[in-house]
């Protein structure tokens with residue numbers, strides 16, 4: 710049996726899972742999505758902040774399985790739009806609307822914005838609920854601007870319109886490694902990893918065993 714600590718991640722977003730695996734590495738953790746663990750859990754994200762929603766997701770899965778669970782709640786805040794789409798980033802203009810439509814809509818909304826009014830940030834809250842029910846949550850951001858036109862093929866979601874003035878490119882033009890080094894998700898996951906290690910919150914016998922969750 711593998712000695713890796715198995716970490717159950719309460720997300721159904723395959724793009725996030727790819728980044729989570731890249732950021733936490735394959736060394737110490739075996740990271741399982743809900744799908745990997747064979748779990749079908751309907752989670753109502755009715756919190757009023759990224760932190761609350763991340764905790765709701767992690768808590769729901771921890772309570773359903775009895776195993777430690779982590780979750781990511783994230784999104785894009787556009788200052789000119791008073792922080793929208795924010796915690797509604799995934800549902801913005803409808804869950805099934807393509808990101809090319811959502812991204813063009815946001816660009817159009819900023820048609821009259823002055824150059825210094827295009828500021829935006831990606832936010833990521835990562836929550837952990839341990840096997841014994843202790844709760845931890847961290848939040849990190851990456852600052853940028855809304856681009857004038859979409860650019861880049863990498864990443865997912867709003868990456869093609871999230872422009873980094875320092876890099877002179879969008880996060881969809883960065884390699885996965887470059888994005889993870891500076892992203893909201895990269896920073897938040899590394900912070901949570903530190904908390905986990907400092908407090909020995911997960912060890913192989915308290916983490917989920919693959920196939921042991923039904």
Ligand code: ITT
Nearest residue numbers: 720721722781782783784785798799865866867868
């Ligand atoms: P889970 O709740 O199952 O994890 P979700 O996609 O519904 O999946 P969220 O409610 O946290 O997750 O919404 C996050 C949305 O924010 C995501 O669907 C993207 O639209 C956007 N987003 C978050 N991080 C992003 C990133 O790194 N690049 C581009 N868009 C991002």
